[in-house]
Amino acid sequence: MPVRHVSLRSGVYADSVRLMQVSRDVGAREGVTAVLVAMGTPLNLELAAGMGLAPADGASPDQLLVAVEAVDDDTLATAVAAVDAALAARERAAGPAQAVPLRTVGAGLDALDGDGPALAVVSVPGQYAVAEAADAVAAGRSVLVFSDGVPVEAEVALKRAAHDAGVLVMGPDCGTAIVSGLALGFANVVRRGPVGLVAASGTGAQQVSCLLDTAGVGVSHVLGVGGRDLSGAVGGLATLDALAALAADDGTERIVVVSKPPAPAVAAAVSEAARGLPVPVRSAVLSPETPDLTAAVEGVLGDLGVAVPAWPSRPGDGTAAAPGAVLKGLYSGGTLADEAMLLAAPVLGDIRSNTPLRPELDSALDPSAPDLSARGHVVVDFGDDALTVGRAHPMIDPTLRLEAISDLAARREPAVLLLDVVLGYGADPNPAASLAAALRAAGLPTVVALIGTEADPQCWSRQADALAAAGAHVFASNAQATRHALRLLGAVQ
Amino acid sequence: MNLLSGPPTVVAAGVDVFSTALRAQGAEVHEVDWRPPGFGDPADLATLALDRRRAAANRAAVERVMAAGSQLVDVRPAREVLGLADRTLLHAGPPIGWDDASGPLRGALIGACLFEGWADTVEDAEGLLASGGVALDPCHHHRTVGPMAGVTSPSMWVYCLEDPVTGGQAFCNLNEGLGKVLRMGAYGDEVLTRLRWMRDVLGPVLQAAVRSTAEPLDVKAVLAQMLQMGDEGHNRNRAGSLMTLRELSPAIVEVDAPSSDIAAVLRFIGGNEHFFLNLGMPTAKLALDAARDVPGSTMVTVMSRNGTEFGIQTAGTGDRWFTGPANTPVGLFLGDYGPDDANPDIGDSAIMETYGVGGFTMAAAPAIVRFVGGTVPDALATTERMYQLTLAENPAMQVPILGFRGSPTGIDVLAVARTGWLPQINTGMAGRVAGTGQVGAGLVQPPQECFEQALAALAQEARAAA
Incomplete structure (x- = not known):
């Protein structure tokens, strides 16, 4: 037989939401069959009547109705006590608002205080990078898009919008930049100075900035534009904007454009724009006619009236390779691989590659796993997009290249290995450690282009010494390294 | 270029490859908590992100929303104002027929047929409705909104609101109060008696009062003030209702009607905490209608439910509805009702959230968040989240506890997709069973x-426009 408690209290007020909570909590107790704790409004009295819990003499809206039904007297008494306790309890004090995560670049930029220089860095999967980069442009901020896999039409649209907004889109697939001394992505610790770089090639910019630093010349900024910027489809949109920005920058006295060969029409447009700038612009373009970044740097030093130093090296002994040996280039930097092929091909003849100088030289490598089984001269770019799907860049994760070295050693084809090792922020903290062990095990003559500076976290000379101790011939200039490899092959004197 | 004027602060989205290196260089780095979009074809997201019309179109749309005003200019029978044909009923939400109508919508339609005298019994009304003898049409197709079932019949009186900026008009029926009411699907004698009193007494008195005031009631100003008084304008309208009563009562008292009727009207308004809702809703409707048909805009102009389906419209896609099955609210129940008694979401009142108040200004009304056992910080966080879904902050609708920050206004479909967060709506719950x-x-x-x-x-x- 259920028992009921119906009482009215005056001088008590609580918000209806609070009262509904109390009703719900007490109603959930074992043995409690119905609860209504509510102000005595007509609506609530009607509800109470529906539950068989109406106060006998009605109630007024300023009275608190406590109506409880339970299975027995004890349960009823504890339930009513629970109502009293719940009404007396204070809600726990409001703490500070919980931090709401910012989900987009737009929200992140929105939350910044002040209007000092700010840059968005986008490294989300390529298919989603467009919206994040567009947020930055819409907010009037420049953006570095590290992501690859952005459709070329989207790149064009982003860069057009950026031009209209007076900001710069660096990328997509831009891995290197230095903005006012702040190294972004894969970049080296170089001194600040008067030379501004516009780079459609990340490792190219690293080579140039490191050699300049070695010669005592610093950079003002390194603005990456993405590898496709100078293609016909993109038309150098970011290059032109970057040139204009550097020309207007007080700290920039001359500009170097580092790239693979641009589309001819784009090259003409860039040259035309460069001629109109108040600062001299020199191009460091890798092409069969202008194959060498080191020579370009030496040209810049000449322009500046700075003596060309002896580029650091650990040349080792001059032991020639076995007769008939071939060149096996294993690169992590695409531009450095290109440079090596451009320098070696006139001497050695055709070089097969996954990023060949001419399409017919495509090594037809299985794009998911580099196959060095092709005999003869081969240069592999392990940093190519097809080889980095699902794994870190070879500057960070050397696994694939180390496996390739051991495979080559096992094949007993007489060879000279030519490798790049890129130091700086973002790169393997001690690349020489794993590489030296692999080279000792392989026992093949090896030349290393070691791109970096003394001030890099890895320290150029420490890495050079470790590699030299493993028998490698080490050069700060990739061009010099390539020529040394050709000497070892007996192809040049 | 501002970029080159000094070492930049970095806002980073994506894998944490370089943030450590940036911090080691002493840079200020803010990493956003990026996630893959909640939904949407990546190509569609990119297309919209890059649509050159979008920024300006969204700015135009949301500015129209914020610029719109709202004045109460008249109170009239729906028949006169909306040109409602006989045997036509308006309802909340996207289009729906009797067969798919949920309990509360059916209940309200039955009640309206009885109220209009189109049927004498519940059975007759059901037969009439089931046979298609009554035309059903969404309120939204008539510049009208209605809370919960939203059923508006020719003899019901409606508020006539006007936007002094655009001259636009919007309409909404009169609020019946809480409990057993038509809009919640009840159709008993007490419901019909009240509706008749509203038709015969409340409507005419309000009309006379509204017409007699020299200055029309500035409803938008009331809405702005109530946000500073603990209301959020959707599920909590206490301050707004009292302010409305304060503004209207001198004119009501002067209406040439029996003092018993005047007293009944004042008592009715004073006893109804949601009296203002039916003025707030057409205020929001005016603003959002002003933003209709802006090509390239991804802003939501309607969120509305019919008890079966939830529908939205956007500024860039005109009158087209995008619908899905309505969810059932989570909250607290009256008396001994429980979750099993609740009908899926119903009502045009989500126009308040579309306007940027209601659930979007939960921080202004922390009492509301307790409906789901939440705390004051939860209320603040809800509003903070909504800022990431919206295009602007409405300076007219300020949230005191957030430093009088403007309400998050103009839901951006693209932002909803990218954050994966859905708009937060505060709502009443109708019983699943008609009546x-x-x-x-x-x-x-x-x-x-x-x-x-x-x-x-x-x-x-x-893509078609490109």
Whole structure:
């Protein structure tokens, strides 16, 4: 037989939401069959009547109705006590608002205080990078898009919008930049100075900035534009904007454009724009006619009236390779691989590659796993997009290249290995450690282009010494390294 | 270029490859908590992100929303104002027929047929409705909104609101109070008696009062003030209702009607905490109608439910509805009603959230968040989240506890997709069974499907326009 408690209290007020909570909590107790704790409004009295819990003499809206039904007297008494306790309890004090995560670049930029220089860095999967980069442009901020896999039409649209907004889109697939001394992505610790770089090639910019630093010349900024910027489809949109920005920058006295060969029409447009700038612009373009970044740097030093130093090296002994040996280039930097092929091909003849100088030289490598089984001269770019799907860049994760070295050693084809090792922020903290062990095990003559500076976290000379101790011939200039490899092959004197 | 003027602060989205190196260099780095979008074809997201019309179109749309005003200019029978043909009923939400109508919508339609005298019994009304003898049409197709079932019949009186900026008009029926009411699906004698009194006494008195005031009631100003008084304008309208009573009562008292009627009107208004809702809703409707038909805009102009489906419209896609099955609210229940008694989400009142108040200004009304056992910090966080879904902050609708920050206004379909967060709506809950009435109140979100469809349609339109 259920028992009921119906009482009215005056001088008590609580918000209806609070009262509904109390009703719900007490109603959930074992043995409690119905609860209504509510102000005595007509609506609530009607509800109470529906539950068989109406106060006998009605109630007024300023009275608190406590109506409880339970299975027995004890349960009823504890339930009513629970109502009293719940009404007396204070809600726990409001703490500070919980931090709401910012989900987009737009929200992140929105939350910044002040209007000092700010840059968005986008490294989300390529298919989603467009919206994040567009947020930055819409907010009037420049953006570095590290992501690859952005459709070329989207790149064009982003860069057009950026031009209209007076900001710069660096990328997509831009891995290197230095903005006012702040190294972004894969970049080296170089001194600040008067030379501004516009780079459609990340490792190219690293080579140039490191050699300049070695010669005592610093950079003002390194603005990456993405590898496709100078293609016909993109038309150098970011290059032109970057040139204009550097020309207007007080700290920039001359500009170097580092790239693979641009589309001819784009090259003409860039040259035309460069001629109109108040600062001299020199191009460091890798092409069969202008194959060498080191020579370009030496040209810049000449322009500046700075003596060309002896580029650091650990040349080792001059032991020639076995007769008939071939060149096996294993690169992590695409531009450095290109440079090596451009320098070696006139001497050695055709070089097969996954990023060949001419399409017919495509090594037809299985794009998911580099196959060095092709005999003869081969240069592999392990940093190519097809080889980095699902794994870190070879500057960070050397696994694939180390496996390739051991495979080559096992094949007993007489060879000279030519490798790049890129130091700086973002790169393997001690690349020489794993590489030296692999080279000792392989026992093949090896030349290393070691791109970096003394001030890099890895320290150029420490890495050079470790590699030299493993028998490698080490050069700060990739061009010099390539020529040394050709000497070892007996192809040049 | 501002970029080169000094070492930049970095806002980073994506894998944490370089943030450590940046911090080691002493840079200020803010990493956003990026996630893959909640939904949407990546190509559609990119198309919309890059649509050159979008920024200006969204700015135009949301500025129209914020610029719109709202004045109460008249109170008239729906028949006169809306030109409602006989045997036509308006309802909340996207289009729906009797067969698919949920309990509370059916209950309200039955009640309206009885009220209009089109049927004498519940059975007759059901037969009439089931046979298609009554035309059903969404309120939204008539510049009208209605809370819960939203059923508006020719003899019901409606508020006539006007936007002094655009001259636009919007309409809404009169609020009946809480409990057993038509809009919650109840149709008993007490419901019909009240509706007749509203038709015969409340409507004419309000009309005379409104027409006699020299200055029309500035409803937008009331809405702005109530946000500073603990209301959020959807599920909590206490301060707004009292302010409205304060503004209207001198004119009501002067109406040439029996003093008993005047007293009854004042008592009715004073006893109804949601009296203002039916003025707030057409205020929001005016503003959002002003933003209709802006090509390239991804802003939501309607969120509305009919008890079966949730529907949205956007500024860039005109009158087209994007619908999905309505969710059932989570919240607290009256008396001994429980979750099983609740009908799926119903009502045009989500126009308040579309306008940027209600659930979007939960921080202004922390009492509301307790419907789901939440705390004051939860209320603040809800509003903070909504800022990431919206295009602007409405300086007229300020949230005191957030430093009088403007309400998050103009839901961006693209932002909903990218954050994966759905708009937060505060709402009443109607009983699932026709005739029940209100069973509780709580919180609810739209089904994601609506936004998925809208995103795809907007992207298609953007491609066609390119």
